[in-house]
Amino acid sequence: MIDVLFVAGSTDWKIGSAFSSRHDRRNSHAGWAVRGEDGAVLIVNAVLEAPDTAAFSFWPTADLNPYHFMAVSTSMSSREVGSALAMLVGYNSRTGDKDRPLSGASDAIGRLLDTDKVIAPGGLRVHDTQTKVTVQPGCCCGLEDWREWLDVTDGESLWLGHDPSPRVEHTDRLVRLWPDGADAQEATGQPIEIAVGDLPGILHSVQKELQGFLSLTRQWAMGHVPTLAEDLAAKLDEDLGISAPLPGTTGHHAP
Numbered sequence: 001m002i003d004v005l006f007v008a009g010s011t012d013w014k015i016g017s018a019f020s021s022r023h024d025r026r027n028s029h030a031g032w033a034v035r036g037e038d039g040a041v042l043i044v045n046a047v048l049e050a051p052d053t054a055a056f057s058f059w060p061t062a063d064l065n066p067y068h069f070m071a072v073s074t075s076m077s078s079r080e081v082g083s084a085l086a087m088l089v090g091y092n093s094r095t096g097d098k099d100r101p102l103s104g105a106s107d108a109i110g111r112l113l114d115t116d117k118v119i120a121p122g123g124l125r126v127h128d129t130q131t132k133v134t135v136q137p138g139c140c141c142g143l144e145d146w147r148e149w150l151d152v153t154d155g156e157s158l159w160l161g162h163d164p165s166p167r168v169e170h171t172d173r174l175v176r177l178w179p180d181g182a183d184a185q186e187a188t189g190q191p192i193e194i195a196v197g198d199l200p201g202i203l204h205s206v207q208k209e210l211q212g213f214l215s216l217t218r219q220w221a222m223g224h225v226p227t228l229a230e231d232l233a234a235k236l237d238e239d240l241g242i243s244a245p246l247p248g249t250t251g252h253h254a255p
Helices: 017-026 078-092 105-114 143-154 196-224 226-239
Strands: 032-035 041-049 069-071 122-128 167-171 174-178 180-183 186-188 192-195
Touching: 041 078, 041 143, 041 196, 069 078, 069 122, 078 105, 078 196, 105 226, 122 143, 122 192, 143 196, 174 196, 192 196, 196 226
Parallel strands: none
Antiparallel strands: 032 041, 041 069, 041 122, 167 174, 174 192, 180 186
């Protein structure tokens, strides 16, 4: 249950390459991590809002805090994948008064497959380990739009939701992410700075994590709804824009 037990060590060791390599491996499941010149590590996750599963019984789910963000990654457990799919089913197949209720796992996944386009409440979350600042998606931001971050490399802005209302600001070769901005003229909190040149590598690694999630989803579906497994994987792949090539990304991380 314990990966590493840190007993003692000098400051030189803790800020050196040995500790850094262990830290990066430990956080590789979280998305993309890079050490900045100031010693900070930026961690970028693809995240999805966790569902309230108190009354959910179609398949096992993880014990997560409802409406908090969960990382979507290559290292999710089967129950975490189940939670992600419970959120997608619940968000995309809300029934009206005249609609019949869902009757089981196959019916729930079938309803998800029938939706025009899967909406996934979430997006990209960025955390600076030096300042402890986290910029996370606001309300109405969707993980299905994660590719719009490509526009930021071309100097364009990006809508990241509201309440909070994260804001993107371009400054020369840097992108500043503000945790909250009341309007286009105001931003609050301390920003996170990302080198524009790092964005392609970030998005490439985000894609790798999403591809891992897609593979885990296919495995999950083979165990719970085997006749719908391939259709489910294809639907999420297309609607969340997972496998299509990313233009201008190499996957090389900045030193």
